[in-house]
Every structure is written in C-alpha cells, then in structure tokens.
Amino acid sequence: MPVLPAECLEESDPRFARLDEVIERYGRNPSALIQVLHEAQKLFGYLPEQVQMRVARRLGLPVSHVFGVSTFYALFSLRPVGRHRIQVCMGTACYVKGGEQLLADLQERLGVGIGETTADGRFELQAARCLGCCGLSPVITVDGDVYAECKPRLLPAILKKYD
Amino acid sequence: MAVTERLPLGRVAEEVRPEVELVTLTIDGRVVQVPAGITLLEAARLAGMRIPTLCHHPALPPEGACRVCLVEVEGRSNLVPSCQFPVADGLRVRTNSPVVREARRTVVELLLARHPHDCLGCVRNGSCELQELARQVGADPDRFQGQPSSVPVDDSSPALVRDPARCILCGRCVRACSLQAVGALGYAYRGLATTVGPAFSHRLAEVSCVACGQCASVCPVGAIVERDDTARVWEALADPARYVVVQVAPAVRASLGEALGLPPGTPVTGKLVTALRRLGFRQVFDTEFTADLTIVEEANEFLHRLAEGGPLPMFTSCSAGWVKFCEHFFPSRLPQVSTCKSPQQMMGALVKTYFAEVQQVDPDSIFSVSVMPCTAKKLEAARPEMGGGGRRDVDAVLTTRELARMIREAGLDLAALPEDRFDPPLGAATGAASVFGVTGGVMEAALRTVYEWVTGSELGTLEFAALRGWEGVREATIHLDGQRVRVAVVHGLGNAARFLRALEEGAPSPAEGPGQGRPYHFVEIMACPGGCVGGGGQPYALDPEVKRARAAVLYREDSSRRLRLSHRNPTVQWLYRHWLGEVGGEKAHRLLHTTYQPREPY
Amino acid sequence: MRRVLVCGGAGCVSSGCAAVRDALLARVAEASPAGVEVVVTGCIGACALGPLVLVEPEDVLYCRVRPDDAREIVESHLVGGRVVERLAWRDAEGRVCPTLADIPFFARQVKLVLRNCGRIDPEDVDEYLERGGYRALEEVVTRWTPARVIEAVEAAGLRGRGGAGFPTARKWEFARREPERPKYVVCNADEGDPGAFMDRSVLEGDPHSVLEGLAIAGYAIGAEKGFVYVRAEYPLALSRLEIALAQAYERGLLGRRLFGTDFNFDVEVRVGAGAFVCGEETALLASLEGRRGMPRPRPPFPARSGYLGHPTVINNVETLANVPLIIREGPEKFASLGTEKSRGTKVFALAGKINLTGLVEVPMGTTLREIIFDIGGGIPGGKRFKAAQTGGPSGGCIPAQFLDVPVDYESLAGLGSIMGSGGLIVLDEDTCMVDVARFFLQFTRDESCGKCPPCREGIPQMLAILDRIVAGRGRETDLEDLERLGRFIKLTALCGLGQTAPNPVLSTLRYFRSEYEAHIFRQECPAAVCRSLTSFVVDRAECMGCGACTRVCPAGAISGRVKEPHEIDQEKCIRCGQCRTVCAFSAVHQVPGRAVAVATGGSGHGSH
Ligand SMILES: Cc1cc2nc3c(=O)[nH]c(=O)nc-3n(C[C@H](O)[C@H](O)[C@H](O)COP(=O)(O)O)c2cc1C
Ligand code: SF4
Ligand code: SF4
Ligand code: SF4
Ligand code: SF4
Ligand code: SF4
Ligand code: SF4
Ligand code: SF4
Ligand code: SF4
Ligand code: FES
Ligand code: FES
Ligand code: FES
Numbered sequence A: 001m002p003v004l005p006a007e008c009l010e011e012s013d014p015r016f017a018r019l020d021e022v023i024e025r026y027g028r029n030p031s032a033l034i035q036v037l038h039e040a041q042k043l044f045g046y047l048p049e050q051v052q053m054r055v056a057r058r059l060g061l062p063v064s065h066v067f068g069v070s071t072f073y074a075l076f077s078l079r080p081v082g083r084h085r086i087q088v089c090m091g092t093a094c095y096v097k098g099g100e101q102l103l104a105d106l107q108e109r110l111g112v113g114i115g116e117t118t119a120d121g122r123f124e125l126q127a128a129r130c131l132g133c134c135g136l137s138p139v140i141t142v143d144g145d146v147y148a149e150c151k152p153r154l155l156p157a158i159l160k161k162y163d
Numbered sequence B: 001m002a003v004t005e006r007l008p009l010g011r012v013a014e015e016v017r018p019e020v021e022l023v024t025l026t027i028d029g030r031v032v033q034v035p036a037g038i039t040l041l042e043a044a045r046l047a048g049m050r051i052p053t054l055c056h057h058p059a060l061p062p063e064g065a066c067r068v069c070l071v072e073v074e075g076r077s078n079l080v081p082s083c084q085f086p087v088a089d090g091l092r093v094r095t096n097s098p099v100v101r102e103a104r105r106t107v108v109e110l111l112l113a114r115h116p117h118d119c120l121g122c123v124r125n126g127s128c129e130l131q132e133l134a135r136q137v138g139a140d141p142d143r144f145q146g147q148p149s150s151v152p153v154d155d156s157s158p159a160l161v162r163d164p165a166r167c168i169l170c171g172r173c174v175r176a177c178s179l180q181a182v183g184a185l186g187y188a189y190r191g192l193a194t195t196v197g198p199a200f201s202h203r204l205a206e207v208s209c210v211a212c213g214q215c216a217s218v219c220p221v222g223a224i225v226e227r228d229d230t231a232r233v234w235e236a237l238a239d240p241a242r243y244v245v246v247q248v249a250p251a252v253r254a255s256l257g258e259a260l261g262l263p264p265g266t267p268v269t270g271k272l273v274t275a276l277r278r279l280g281f282r283q284v285f286d287t288e289f290t291a292d293l294t295i296v297e298e299a300n301e302f303l304h305r306l307a308e309g310g311p312l313p314m315f316t317s318c319s320a321g322w323v324k325f326c327e328h329f330f331p332s333r334l335p336q337v338s339t340c341k342s343p344q345q346m347m348g349a350l351v352k353t354y355f356a357e358v359q360q361v362d363p364d365s366i367f368s369v370s371v372m373p374c375t376a377k378k379l380e381a382a383r384p385e386m387g388g389g390g391r392r393d394v395d396a397v398l399t400t401r402e403l404a405r406m407i408r409e410a411g412l413d414l415a416a417l418p419e420d421r422f423d424p425p426l427g428a429a430t431g432a433a434s435v436f437g438v439t440g441g442v443m444e445a446a447l448r449t450v451y452e453w454v455t456g457s458e459l460g461t462l463e464f465a466a467l468r469g470w471e472g473v474r475e476a477t478i479h480l481d482g483q484r485v486r487v488a489v490v491h492g493l494g495n496a497a498r499f500l501r502a503l504e505e506g507a508p509s510p511a512e513g514p515g516q517g518r519p520y521h522f523v524e525i526m527a528c529p530g531g532c533v534g535g536g537g538q539p540y541a542l543d544p545e546v547k548r549a550r551a552a553v554l555y556r557e558d559s560s561r562r563l564r565l566s567h568r569n570p571t572v573q574w575l576y577r578h579w580l581g582e583v584g585g586e587k588a589h590r591l592l593h594t595t596y597q598p599r600e601p602y
Numbered sequence C: 001m002r003r004v005l006v007c008g009g010a011g012c013v014s015s016g017c018a019a020v021r022d023a024l025l026a027r028v029a030e031a032s033p034a035g036v037e038v039v040v041t042g043c044i045g046a047c048a049l050g051p052l053v054l055v056e057p058e059d060v061l062y063c064r065v066r067p068d069d070a071r072e073i074v075e076s077h078l079v080g081g082r083v084v085e086r087l088a089w090r091d092a093e094g095r096v097c098p099t100l101a102d103i104p105f106f107a108r109q110v111k112l113v114l115r116n117c118g119r120i121d122p123e124d125v126d127e128y129l130e131r132g133g134y135r136a137l138e139e140v141v142t143r144w145t146p147a148r149v150i151e152a153v154e155a156a157g158l159r160g161r162g163g164a165g166f167p168t169a170r171k172w173e174f175a176r177r178e179p180e181r182p183k184y185v186v187c188n189a190d191e192g193d194p195g196a197f198m199d200r201s202v203l204e205g206d207p208h209s210v211l212e213g214l215a216i217a218g219y220a221i222g223a224e225k226g227f228v229y230v231r232a233e234y235p236l237a238l239s240r241l242e243i244a245l246a247q248a249y250e251r252g253l254l255g256r257r258l259f260g261t262d263f264n265f266d267v268e269v270r271v272g273a274g275a276f277v278c279g280e281e282t283a284l285l286a287s288l289e290g291r292r293g294m295p296r297p298r299p300p301f302p303a304r305s306g307y308l309g310h311p312t313v314i315n316n317v318e319t320l321a322n323v324p325l326i327i328r329e330g331p332e333k334f335a336s337l338g339t340e341k342s343r344g345t346k347v348f349a350l351a352g353k354i355n356l357t358g359l360v361e362v363p364m365g366t367t368l369r370e371i372i373f374d375i376g377g378g379i380p381g382g383k384r385f386k387a388a389q390t391g392g393p394s395g396g397c398i399p400a401q402f403l404d405v406p407v408d409y410e411s412l413a414g415l416g417s418i419m420g421s422g423g424l425i426v427l428d429e430d431t432c433m434v435d436v437a438r439f440f441l442q443f444t445r446d447e448s449c450g451k452c453p454p455c456r457e458g459i460p461q462m463l464a465i466l467d468r469i470v471a472g473r474g475r476e477t478d479l480e481d482l483e484r485l486g487r488f489i490k491l492t493a494l495c496g497l498g499q500t501a502p503n504p505v506l507s508t509l510r511y512f513r514s515e516y517e518a519h520i521f522r523q524e525c526p527a528a529v530c531r532s533l534t535s536f537v538v539d540r541a542e543c544m545g546c547g548a549c550t551r552v553c554p555a556g557a558i559s560g561r562v563k564e565p566h567e568i569d570q571e572k573c574i575r576c577g578q579c580r581t582v583c584a585f586s587a588v589h590q591v592p593g594r595a596v597a598v599a600t601g602g603s604g605h606g607s608h
Helices: A014-025 A030-044 A049-059 A063-072 A092-096 A099-110 A152-160 B010-016 B040-046 B098-113 B129-137 B172-179 B214-218 B230-238 B269-279 B287-308 B320-329 B331-336 B343-359 B376-381 B400-409 B431-437 B441-455 B493-504 B545-560 B570-580 B586-592 C010-014 C017-031 C067-079 C125-130 C135-143 C146-156 C168-177 C198-205 C207-221 C235-250 C281-288 C317-329 C331-336 C368-375 C409-414 C433-447 C458-470 C478-492 C496-500 C503-511 C513-521 C548-552 C578-582
Strands: A084-089 A123-128 A140-142 A145-147 B004-006 B022-027 B030-035 B070-073 B092-094 B160-162 B186-188 B195-197 B224-226 B243-248 B283-286 B366-372 B396-399 B473-480 B483-491 B522-526 C002-007 C036-041 C053-056 C060-062 C184-189 C225-230 C266-271 C312-316 C345-352 C358-363 C385-390 C396-399 C423-428 C534-538 C588-592
Touching (some): A014 A049, A030 A049, A030 A063, A030 C266, A063 B186, A084 A099, A092 A099, A092 C345, A092 C423, A092 C433, A099 A123, A099 A152, A140 A152, A145 C010, A152 C578, B022 B040, B030 B040, B040 B070, B040 B092, B070 B098, B098 C458, B214 B224, B230 B366, B230 B396, B230 B400, B243 B269, B243 B343, B269 B283, B283 B287, B283 B343, B287 B343, B320 B376, B320 B493, B343 B376, B343 B570, B366 B400, B376 B396, B396 B400, B431 B441, B431 B545, B441 B473, B441 B522, B483 B493, B493 B522, C002 C010, C002 C017, C002 C067, C010 C017, C010 C198, C017 C036, C017 C067, C060 C067, C125 C207, C125 C235, C135 C207, C135 C317, C146 C207, C146 C331, C168 C312, C184 C207, C184 C281, C184 C317, C198 C235, C198 C317, C207 C235, C207 C266, C225 C235, C225 C281, C235 C266, C281 C312, C312 C317, C317 C331, C345 C368, C358 C368, C368 C385, C433 C496, C433 C503, C433 C513, C458 C478, C458 C513, C478 C503, C503 C513, C548 C578, C578 C588
Parallel strands (some): B022 B092, B366 B396, B483 B522, C184 C225, C225 C266
Antiparallel strands (some): A140 A145, B022 B030, B070 B092, B160 B224, B473 B483, C053 C060, C345 C358, C385 C423, C534 C588
16 A cells, blocks of 8 residues: 655645635536546645545545545546656557567666656656557657657657756 | 246335336246346346345445356346346346356456455354355365455454455445445555555544444455454453443344344344353343433433423434434534433443442442444444543443354353343333334334323323334424424434435425425434444344344334333332432433534544 | 648657748748648648648648758748659658659548548638538538437448447437436547547547537437547647637537527536546446446446436547538448448558558458558568557457458457457567567556456456466466456456457467467567567677677676677576667667577577
8 A cells, every 4th residue: 555645735825725716616516526636636736635635525525535536547646746757658559669668768767666756856757558649659758748769778868858 | 838937026026116017037947027127136036046146235236346146148248247237028047057157156266366265263254255155156265366455454443443455345335334424435546456445545543434334234254344342351251350241232132143043033132131141241231221211311301402492403312323423524413412322321321330339349340341233332432421530431342243253152052041131220121212223213212201291191102103114214293282393213324414414405395305404303313224223233134124123123022011111110210319310410411411522524 | 822731630749840830830921922821730640750741732741841841841842833852752662752642641541530630720610610510510400300310320320439339320319219308428539549549630630520520419319418528648639629619619609509599519528537447438427427437337328327327328539520421421421431331431540560650541341451551551671460459458469361351340350359449550570469468468457447356356367377478487278277267357347348358368369379389388489579588699790899788787698808799698698688778789689589508699590
C-alpha cells in the first residue's frame, strides 16, 4: 500500500475557494466527479487528501467513493509530481519499435521506476498508453512536447532542455 | 415430450407481484414454469438446483462480479451469471454441464491463489462460504500461485477486525455499508491491486464507521469479523478474584440456537441461562430488565418534552449504531435523541452500583459481560462516557456468534441442556422488553406505557399493528387524551438517512409519503435492517426468512408473558422506590442517562 | 482561389507544423500572391512524412516541410506555378508523384468518413457548412420521422465501428421503442486501443461531423441530450471539439428548437481519466456518472437502462461520423461499398513496421495485402512481413498466408482476431510473437478493472506463464495451460475486456506455435528479442574498437584493444543490452539463442 504524504493545506488557501467555485459550476452534481477531480488536480498539482474530502463533502458523496475514483483512474495522482512529466509511449506501435528500451534507459538514467519522481523533484517518469502519434513511433513526451522517432541516444540532449 | 412442471412458487412469487405472470424455460432438460422477473438463480432454486454463489447476497443489490454462479444459456457464447440474469420465455439453461463445473472450479481456484490457506486458524473455519464452495466444487487450492495482499490487519475498531489478506473482493461489505448510508467502505485502486476498505487506507476507527457490523454479517469469508473478546472473557472467568456477571439481550435468545445447529426460530432462553452458568458466570442477568427500565425513563422523558414543547421529535437511543450514525451524519439532531442510555449500559451501570451495593461486592472486582446481537455494542461499551470513576459500565461485549463459539469450545450441547431462569433482581422482565429486539418494538413498548400514564386507562390491544412489519418506514397516530401523537419507526440506516433528509426538506405536506416533512413526535430508529434480530453480531444467514423467524420468537415471548407493560415490572417499581428515587430524578440521571458528541462525517 | 492546407493533426503538430504555418503565412504576406489562403487542417493521412502541406485545387502534396522551405513553396509554386519537386512525394523507385492522384497511398483510398479531414479548417464551422454540413440534421428534424432515420441507417447497413460491429439501426430502434424519458446518446471517443488513432483524427479534423451524427442519433431515438466521452490523453481533439461545440451553439445548430422545430438537443463533453476499460459501454456509463469504471453484466442493456438508469445509445466516433453522409447522399452509396455483411468503408490506423504509417480509409473487404503493401508501401528495410495485428489487445495476429483475405467483421473473427476499432500494426521478422502476446497481456492486466476473478486473477496467471517462457524457464505443459486458461477467461469474464484479453495469446499460439516451442524447448528466441534467450555479440567487421561498450558494460564482459575488434565474454554477459545501445557503429548484435562461449563473434553469427 503506497504511503500517502500527509501534506497539510491551510483552510484559507485560496485554491479551496476556486475549487468550491468549480463544484458550484457543475451544480454540485455527483456525476461530474471526474471533471471536478480533473480541475482540482489542475489547481493543486495532485489530489491531496484534504482536497478529496472537500470534493466529497460538497458533492454529497462518501469520501470512500471519491478515493475509489481517484485511485481507479491512472491520470489522477495522489502525491505531488515532478516538475517535468516524461511520458514514454508503451502503446503497441511504439512497443514494437523500441519503446521499451527508451523506458528502460530513462529508468536507469533517472534512477526512478515507472510512476516515480526523481529525488530532486525534477522529473516524473510515466509509461503512457498510446499518445496517438503512432505514425511517428516510438514517441516520448516531456511536458507535452512530443519527441517522435526517439532513440536512447537522443535522450540526454532531450533531458538537458528541462530543469 | 417434455412435461412442463409448475414449480411451487412459494415466497419468490409473493415477492415478485401478487398477480404472478409465468414464463416457461428449460433448466437442465426440465421444462419448468416460474414467475417472470426472477433470476435464473432463483428459478434454479425453485427447480431444486443449488447453484453456488459468492458475491450474491439476497439482502443486497446484485453485482454479478464473482462468476461463481455461471450457467450456460443456449445461444450465448459466454457463460452468464445466474444471480443476475433474468428468466425469459424459451431460455434453455444448463446449470450443471462439464463446462459450467470446470468454470466454477477454476474461478474458485483462482481466488484461492492469493488467499491464505490457513482455515484452521481462521474465525470463519466451518462457517465460511469460500471454504464450503471450495469443497463443493472440488477445488485444488494449489493449482495457481499468487502474492497475497500485504495490506495489514486493521484491528483499530473496538467492534470489528478487517483482514484484507482474506478478502476476495466480492464487494458485499461495500454494498452493505452503502445501503447503511455510511459508505465507510469502498473499492480502491484497480486490477490486481484492487482493495476494499476505508478511504486513504485509513483504519476503521478513524472513519465514520458506525460499527453496525452489517459488513461483517454479509462477508462470506473471514475478512471482516467481529473483534473476538472471548479470550478476555475466558480469562476473567478463570480468575478467582473476578466476580463475573453476564447480561443477555432479547434478540440473542431468538438466534443463538441457529449458530449451534438448531433450526431458525428456536427459542433457547432457558438453555442459554444454563449454558452461561456452566461457563462459569456468577450471575446471569437479563438485559430485558433494563429494557423495561429504559422504557420507563424514556417514556417519562418523552412526556416531559411533549409537555414542554421539545425538542421534538424525540429519537430513541438504544441502537448503538444509530447513535453513532446520528453523531456523524446528523449532528444537528443530537439534542432530539433521548438521553437515556441503552439497556446494555443501564444494566452495566446498575451492576456496578446497585448490585454491588446490595451484594456487597467490590465494584472493581466485578467483570461485567454482555451478550448482544450487535457489534456496535462493543463500541458503545468502550465509550468514555459509559462509566464513572475510571470504571467501565460493561467490561466485555460478546456477540451471539462469539457466545456460540464459547459454548462449542466448552463442549456444551445446547439442545441437551436443561432450562434455567435469570437471576433476580436484575433478571425480571415484561413482554414489552422482549419486542425490543425487533424493529418497532421499542416504540410499541414505549407507547404501551405512555398511553397508560397519560390516559390512565388500559390499552385494548397491546399490539400496534401499524408498527409491526418490515417496511423501511412505518408510522401511526396515537390519540392521547385528545392529543394526536405522530410516531414513526425506521430500521436500516439507509432508510434513516432518507427519513431524516425528508424531514429536513420542505414544509409539512401530509399527502406525501412517510417522512415527508411531517411533524413527528416520537421516532424509533434501529440501525440494522429488521432491528436487532438482524444485528451485525447475529449468526450468519443467507436466507431473509431467518430474520422473520427470530422476530416471531420475540413476539411469542411477549404475548406469552403475564406482564406486558414495562412500568408494571414490579422489580423496576421496587428499584425506583428503594434505590433510584424518582423517575427521571437526579440519581436516575446520573446513572441512566448519557450525552452525545457531534463528529465529522468522515 | 488557392488554398494552402497545413496539416495540423497531432502527428504533424509533433513534427513541427506550427512553425511551418507561421513561415508560410509570413512568406505569403510578403510575396502576396493572388487569392491565397493558408489553412490549418486535421490529419491529411501520411503522418510519417509530416509536416505535410497540400496545395488546392491542384492537390500538390509536400512532405517533411521545414519552415525554411516556405519561401520556395511560395515563390516557386504559388507565384511561379512550378511544383517544388524536392519536397514532393517519391515512390519506391524515386519517381516524383506531385499530386494526390499520383500517389498510391491516396489514390487507392475511398474517403467517406475522412471526406473533410485534412481538407477543412476544423476550427471554422463555415468550412463545414460550405461542404454540406448540418444539412442532414436539418433535413431529418424538419422533414423526417425518427423511424425514417432509422430505416435509412438500416438500408445503409451501417454497423458499429467501435469494435463489435453491432447493427447501428437495431440499437437505435431498441432505444426508440423505450417509453421512458429522458433518453441519452453518447459518443464513445475513449479510443483506448494502443496503436489506434482514427477517432482522434476525426475529432481533430472534422469535429462537426461527429456532433451532427450525434444530434441525428438523438433525434432518431428521442433523446435531447448527448455526451461526448473523450479520453484525456487527446488534448488537441478535446480543444477542437470544444471550439466546434461553441460554434454550433452560436449558430443555433445545437441547443433549443433546432431549425425552428420542437427538437432540442444539448451536448456535453466529458473527459476520461486514463482507464482503457471505460471504452466498454457499461464502464463508460459508470464513468459518466462519476463512478469507478467497472462494467456490469448485461442485460439490462444500455438501450433500456443506461445513463442514470435511462435509455441510452452509445456509438463510436466513426459510426456517428458516417451518419450525416448516409442521410445526405442516401444509404445506397454507402451500401454499395464493402462486402455483403460489412458495408461502407473503414478507417485504419497503420503503424508498426510499415513504410507509410498513418491514416487510411478503404472499402470494407479490401485485403490486408492491398492495405499494407499497395497503400502502406510495405515493410521498411527490406524485412519480411510476419503478421498484422488488428483489434489491439482484444484482437489477434494474422500471419502472411491470410494477406489476401478480404477484411471485414466476419473474416477477421474467423481468423481468431477482430476488426476492432481499426488499429493495424504491422509486425516484421524482427518481432517476437511471444513477446507481442506478453505485451498485450501486460496491457490488459494493467487495465483490468479488477471486478471479476477470471480477468483480475486469470490474466496475471497467464502472464506468469509467458514471463517464465521468455525468461527461459518454460515448461512442457505451459502451452496447454495457456490455452486452457485462455479459453476459460473468454468464457467466464464479465466484460469484453476480459472476454477478449486472451485473444493475442491464443491467436499467436495458433499461428506461431513453433516460436513458443523454440523458447521453451530450444531456449531460443528466433526473433532475437527476448533478452534471456539471445546473446549479444560484436561483429568484428563492423567494430571500430572505440571502447564505448567496454566503458558501459556493468559486467565487465567486453574486452579488446583500442581500434581493434572487441569481444564479449558470453559467460560474463548479463544481457543488459547497454553495449548495443551505446555502440555508434551498430556493431553489437543481438542474436537468437543462448550462445555460451561463441568463439569469436564470427560474421556468420553477427549479422543477418
Ligand atoms: C474493453 C473495451 C474497450 C472498448 N473501447 C472502445 C473505444 O475506445 N471506443 C469505442 O468506440 N468503442 C470501444 N469499445 C466498444 C464499446 O463498448 C461499444 O461497443 C461501442 O462504443 C459501441 O459503438 P458502435 O456500435 O458505434 O461501435 C470497447 C469495448 C471494450 C470491451
Ligand atoms: S476465510 Fe474461509 S477459506 Fe479463507 S482461511 Fe478463513 S475459513 Fe479458510
Ligand atoms: S481436513 Fe484434512 S488437513 Fe484439514 S484437519 Fe482434517 S485431516 Fe487435516
Ligand atoms: S460496521 Fe457498518 S458502518 Fe462500519 S463499515 Fe461495516 S457496514 Fe459500514
Ligand atoms: S471484506 Fe468480505 S465482504 Fe468485503 S469485499 Fe472482502 S470478502 Fe467481500
Ligand atoms: S439495531 Fe440492534 S444490533 Fe443493530 S446496531 Fe442497533 S442495537 Fe445493535
Ligand atoms: S473482465 Fe476485467 S475489466 Fe471486465 S469486469 Fe472483469 S475484471 Fe473488470
Ligand atoms: S549486454 Fe550488457 S553485460 Fe552483456 S556485454 Fe553488453 S553491456 Fe555487457
Ligand atoms: S562500441 Fe561498438 S564499435 Fe565501439 S568497441 Fe564496442 S562494439 Fe566496437
Ligand atoms: S503506440 Fe505510441 S503513440 Fe500510439
Ligand atoms: S454470485 Fe453470481 S456472479 Fe457472484
Ligand atoms: S497528422 Fe499530419 S498527416 Fe496525420
């Protein structure tokens, strides 16, 4: 079981007010939970416990429901993420063209596993499911910048651009 | 060629609709007629086939998750879950083909891959559905290997222990907890990493679990069980310096027999008393005595509130699960909850004061045990306000299931035991106290007393028909000397939540359904569906009929008693006269009433 | 009037089309040739050669355009009228094919769904309207009964493009007959198959066609509300969809009282959050309701009890994009294409070991050979074709002997694969089929919702067997066990994810059994992919003796003098592959088999 960091946010944090606005915009509709969590993650960078509690309360849902959802979907993060998000495509097209080597190389180079953050908080390494650029496989993205037809040899130069 | 069999429709038909529409289908080669709207599982049962199930529970919405109940339906390329699949005309179903049998066996074998193989060290050994299933389908527990869950055991709650390693993710507890409108349990993560438990991997004691134990009573395996207090009780019994007394709740005598092999609905009151004595308890008291006492205090409190205008409606307080629920989810209603302690706690308080005094026993040497149908009572007994001077009113709470285990362990054959009676003075009760164990019973008992006190005349019939039954919310209007008193009875916390929300919404509109903004005066709420007969500590039962059989025992106890009104209980009267003083007086307040505290909804 | 279309599909965006557009705009402004308009479109199709620029009306296509090329395109082509041959398409023999009609990749396609993709600015509703957009919607709501709409779709023979091929008209008819209100329609744009990007391209290139199809579906069944459920991994599709939605509302093409009738239709976009299983109908509904995407057994079918318990129709993006055309041009045209049971066209996303990766649309019944070789340009590097993977993690691998089978729902199912949503991944001789099967199983293991034991527990058990095989610890009984478990999971799993998850394993076992056997009995990965069953050797002829490999080898297995061929000690080598990665001369080869103590990396072994 992953241990979750117990970050404590101030009740007066202005982001909470913005979160409340988002929830109101969706008319406190529990069906909109996933949309609300997307926006909450945009505000806070991830989904801290307090935020999920807040969302649960305002949408009238048990917090176990919110937690069940936030842990079900791969794009929600329950811990702070690195400054730069590297996504290595592990879709079929990229896999057959060497995506796995890219991933292995990055794991080694950054000293982290998949879904982990480097100790200096600089990079977050993720394996993605098809980024939709299969025509240009293998593909990695860093903060949304696409590096198509990528090779392990090119990685150092790519990483250098982000700090 | 094939003969169409009209199957005995029984209860299934009644429940579906009064005018039963029939469909004809073929089950294992037999052409049968069954009511429309039922599932293949139910149809097969009517046809005498017992299809095994695991995630299915008749009290819960179907999930179709575990794939144990799969059957073949001609024309379908996949097997279908019979617990969920509706019957239809012309279906040809096979419940017992080689394909079906192998599929079932493989499902169970896969479940066993990550399941501990230590039945001998498991509380559910012998009452476990998975174990029984494995036996039934002939599973090889070692066919597959897997990593068991490494989530640690959670024993933070005074009521329940969760062992995720034994969880087979059937989701029954999740559905039960959600029906209870608590939602403390949920699924988390996904795939092989899926877990069931409270949010953020918190422990049960840290969340809004109300300890009702409904999850434990539906869990098919040993993944959520009552905290086992038998060892503590055995230890106390073996300690010569301890004066060990026990009290037994009404609903226990109606169900204990089931756990020891007797048919549901067998009353075992007298044998139960004998069993407890043979286990070594010095005094065997009856919680029904303090149930009478509760009614006297509560009726008095109610009449005061009625006279003083509030706060109304008054809610009953004897269901420990409901009290905690109210604290978490409807804290604004707490002032409306009766301040009376539950019968368990009143008994606890009297044992260490009154009884200690008259018997000249050092209250600190008394070890006070209760046997309850309930897991929430364990939590109730552990509340700091339930005691005085560092002393707990009740030292250990055993559920019906635990007592059955102790009786088995001691080698007592319950059926063969002679009958005995509870010990005086805390063992004398009226019929009103017996019905406490069924939904509506507390209200019925209270109204009998209130009516006589207010009107000075006796009730014609003591049974309030409108308050008996199994609908989630029932209500009645009582005429008390010209005043119309509206009462309601609610059981199951899901119903309670709906009822309370309806109360909160909108103006009184008497035309609407129950709860809809009506001005009630007195409301009974029981946390468990059916009341304590359906308590979280009761013997495991998959058949919903069992609860009714238990209730029937209690109704019979009531109607067979000479005294059926709590305030007529002579011992209760004596106690007030010689020791407690006035009803609702200072001493009564100190010993028999309590306070509540608002809590967070999570 | 000349239109310079700059491909702004996701592929070309990633190869830098924005700078090309800016450069073109700047040069056009400078040279101001008469009547030229620069337009950003959705995917033109040949993503591998992006960024693409297409000049209309002559349909001249430029490939791999750099910003620096803008001047020449403007001066030579737009002003001077001379095609820039340097940037034009070349066929395998190196001949210049300037226009789309000259290029087999385009010439052999039939574009119905993709009719507007790459031709219009998806962010401008007027361009869609000019090409006949929303006329079908107007026609049906003002003049047709819902039943007539369904009849037309029935006559066209349209089947769902989301995978299962369920007849669209029949699904609509079920929902139309339900008396309960409200009803809903949902566009399934979750496109989760790795290697498939058709739906994305349609949303990015022609979002209004999907909205129009959705509104028509709503009218046909009696729904006044539609959802588009888009996967979050498609930000560009999402933003184009939202722009389209806003413009449609602005023009009164969506919303209340459409075209002066009583018909109201609202559309809401919902974004997924990274769960493949949410493409499955009942999981998608759960997700729309804000819950975990866990499927539930059917019946009840969504057409009876869907979103919040109301009748709901769920259709795929491509299915819906076909609808306006069927209405506008009549069902006959659509029905005239394709095979008897599979009408119309199908969009395929070509990827993997194929020269022209990208998006193609062909009539149903086209053979794999035509798609892969005639349109897709065959396999790069002179390698041999090994298999075509269709249907993603639910599908299978089709070997060379079936290249001439016409592609439709039934024929692919007959081969143990499925049509799926249209992802087509080409595998060549360097692909290990055991590894591919394992890849898909890892995918389904990771994406299993965890609700039912056959899928949650069964897939990891199959995977454990495959892991063992690729690690060289395969057992004699493994293949039989895989087949038995696979059949069991297909038969018993709750939803389509589990029911099809064994397909990649079963289909490779069917056609490539000897490859499995080589792994188990000969301890050899014939395609030299599975590390434990291969060896790394230095080709003496290619090694320059630079020593780079020696420095990275964690096992100290490489020796050799500077500027002389190096050598790998097979006893020491732990097969980490780092030497191969760093060798700038590609002198390190991974070869099949566990060669222990290969004499001297002889050329016979080193190259193939
Ligand atoms: C695991 C799984 C994933 C699916 N993913 C998609 C998807 O991404 N897009 C899609 O349109 N259909 C997907 N489907 C199929 C849908 O469940 C559904 O059949 C389809 O959307 C119906 O639309 P159609 O009739 O237009 O094809 C998936 C099915 C399964 C079982
Ligand atoms: S839960 Fe059941 S099967 Fe599991 S160890 Fe306990 S008794 Fe055995
Ligand atoms: S069932 Fe078998 S293993 Fe278990 S206790 Fe009896 S003999 Fe031993
Ligand atoms: S005891 Fe009751 S409230 Fe607590 S988890 Fe179980 S069902 Fe939920
Ligand atoms: S704890 Fe029990 S009831 Fe709950 S999911 Fe696990 S096995 Fe099922
Ligand atoms: S209804 Fe009875 S068994 Fe249930 S929580 Fe209340 S007191 Fe306990
Ligand atoms: S087959 Fe897999 S994805 Fe589908 S319900 Fe079962 S566990 Fe979930
Ligand atoms: S594969 Fe790894 S261990 Fe083997 S020689 Fe190359 S670098 Fe060394
Ligand atoms: S890196 Fe390549 S070229 Fe250099 S020594 Fe190693 S094998 Fe030879
Ligand atoms: S498989 Fe990598 S982008 Fe699609
Ligand atoms: S009992 Fe039917 S699926 Fe579990
Ligand atoms: S994205 Fe430009 S051609 Fe496909």
